[in-house]
Amino acid sequence: MRAVRFESGGAIKLIQLPNPQAGAEDVLVQVLAAGVCRTDLHLLDEVKGGEHSPLIPGHEIVGRITKVGEDVYTAKVGDLVGVHFEQPCGRCRQCRRQRTNLCEDGTTLGFDAPGGYAEFVVAKQTTILPLPPSLDLAMAAPLGCSGATAYRAVVALGQAEEDDVVVIVGAGGVGLSAIQVSKAYNAHVFAIEPREEARKAALDSGADRAVGPDESRAAFRDFAADVGADVAIDFVGTRPRSTLDGLYSGQEAGLSPSPPGRRPSKSPQTISWTEARRISARTPRRWPTSPGRSRSPKQVVSGLWSRERPRSRPRPRC
Numbered sequence: 001m002r003a004v005r006f007e008s009g010g011a012i013k014l015i016q017l018p019n020p021q022a023g024a025e026d027v028l029v030q031v032l033a034a035g036v037c038r039t040d041l042h043l044l045d046e047v048k049g050g051e052h053s054p055l056i057p058g059h060e061i062v063g064r065i066t067k068v069g070e071d072v073y074t075a076k077v078g079d080l081v082g083v084h085f086e087q088p089c090g091r092c093r094q095c096r097r098q099r100t101n102l103c104e105d106g107t108t109l110g111f112d113a114p115g116g117y118a119e120f121v122v123a124k125q126t127t128i129l130p131l132p133p134s135l136d137l138a139m140a141a142p143l144g145c146s147g148a149t150a151y152r153a154v155v156a157l158g159q160a161e162e163d164d165v166v167v168i169v170g171a172g173g174v175g176l177s178a179i180q181v182s183k184a185y186n187a188h189v190f191a192i193e194p195r196e197e198a199r200k201a202a203l204d205s206g207a208d209r210a211v212g213p214d215e216s217r218a219a220f221r222d223f224a225a226d227v228g229a230d231v232a233i234d235f236v237g238t239r240p241r242s243t244l245d246g247l248y249s250g251q252e253a254g255l256s257p258s259p260p261g262r263r264p265s266k267s268p269q270t271i272s273w274t275e276a277r278r279i280s281a282r283t284p285r286r287w288p289t290s291p292g293r294s295r296s297p298k299q300v301v302s303g304l305w306s307r308e309r310p311r312s313r314p315r316p317r318c
Contacts, residue, residue, distance in 0.1 A: 003056050003118035010048030020114065020122045027075055027125055028067035029083055033137035034116035035060030037145055038173070043111070058116030059085035059109050060141040062131065066120070074125045080135075081128040083121065084144045085109040090126070100126075101152070142173065150177035155185065158231040162186040165224050170235035171195075171202040171210065178233060179205045187231075190223050192216045 001019050006012060022028040037060055046052035061083040065075055075081065088095050088103035095103050107113040109121060131140055153174075154160045166182045168175050171193035182189045183206035191202040191210040199210040211219040220229075 001119040003114070004058075005054055005056050006044050006047040007054050008047065008050065010044065012044070017118070019120055022067050022069045022122050024069040024071040025125050026069045026122050027065045027072060027081075027128060029061070029063040029081065029121050029123060029128070030066050031058075031061060031063040031116050031119060031121055033062045033141040034058040035141040035145065037142070040110070055111070056114040056118055057110045058118070059111065060145045061085070061109065061116035061121060062137045062141045063116075063121070065128075069125070072125045075128055075130070080131045080133060082131055082140055082144050083109070083116070083123045084127040084129070084148060085111070085115070087113065087124050087127055142177075146173040146177040149174050150181050153233050154178050154181045154231065158233060160185050160187050160231045164188070164230035165190065165227055167192065167220070167229040167232040168202070168207070168235070169193075169233065171198040171207075172235060175235045176201055176205045178235065179207045182206075188224075190220055190229070
């Protein structure tokens, strides 16, 4: 098969390789479309600088199954599928907890396993998703990367639902996908983005308001009054006293800064890769009293919550 490979020194070459072979629980997919992610450019820089071995990139993949392993039961030859790039081991603690995106011993297509910049790619049967034949393949390819990441942040972790106020920081590829996912759940979306063209893209993607960081606080007060944000998702990794200060009042997902005046206990990168979460509990109606206690519940949890309705939808197990 033909494949594109990032070579030492930064060269990009078209090479010939034997067709890959599918294992018992794998499928062989003929690649019909492969997206170009900014991460691919970072990988190219790493290969060029000697920080990464040569590789076949491409982790946004759509194709048609041409062969299936003997133990495959989720698909058949001829199926049009999207391929998720994370290939979990299925055995580690995280996989047993159904948190396969945090797998401790798997591989990742386009990173440490041959990716989609090739005519064929091998994937585990548990990492493919059937696609409707009418779907535009070029549009479908990024769904396994920015689409899946945005869905997990907005829905699985953020639990956004109808009428929620969702703040999206960063209108890059994943941020724009998060806007679309949020609007699909009929949420009110407030986007924060310094670049004018990206703010326009945010509005085109369905955001109700898109502003720059410097005007975000005043604009958000006008947007949400005293309601606050139900879900605040930072796709950039901002620092303390960032654009999120004063906006947040509910769930958090993805990257998020510390409360005003405090340093984050973990770096944004660590929070992202480990899916660390900070969870707050609302104070009870009746505040327990004790000698010398003078602070009110409002003073203790000021700014954390603004709504008193329970969330009826159960947490997804993913």
